[in-house]
Amino acid sequence: MTKPISPKTHRQEAPKFPLTPRRKALLARVHALAKELGLEGDGYRLVLRALTGKPSCALMDEEELYEAALGLEALRQEREDNSAQALRREFGWA
Numbered sequence: 001m002t003k004p005i006s007p008k009t010h011r012q013e014a015p016k017f018p019l020t021p022r023r024k025a026l027l028a029r030v031h032a033l034a035k036e037l038g039l040e041g042d043g044y045r046l047v048l049r050a051l052t053g054k055p056s057c058a059l060m061d062e063e064e065l066y067e068a069a070l071g072l073e074a075l076r077q078e079r080e081d082n083s084a085q086a087l088r089r090e091f092g093w094a
Helices: 021-037 041-052 062-090
Strands: none
């Protein structure tokens, strides 16, 4: 017996936010931080959703992009702090 074909699910259409200089800078910052942190694909979308409630920068307004950038900066700083602590422990500097 064959399964009935389900209708295609529609993706949420991105609102058309104007590409202001601030928005452009925030988009660049979010993407640069994500790349630096090694975030890709589903992991990237999960982090964005955790930070802003939205899985894509295209769905975010400027304030949400700012929140995403701040959250990614905090993740980067936490990673740097953990790396520094690991080095201090390894070399007995702690």
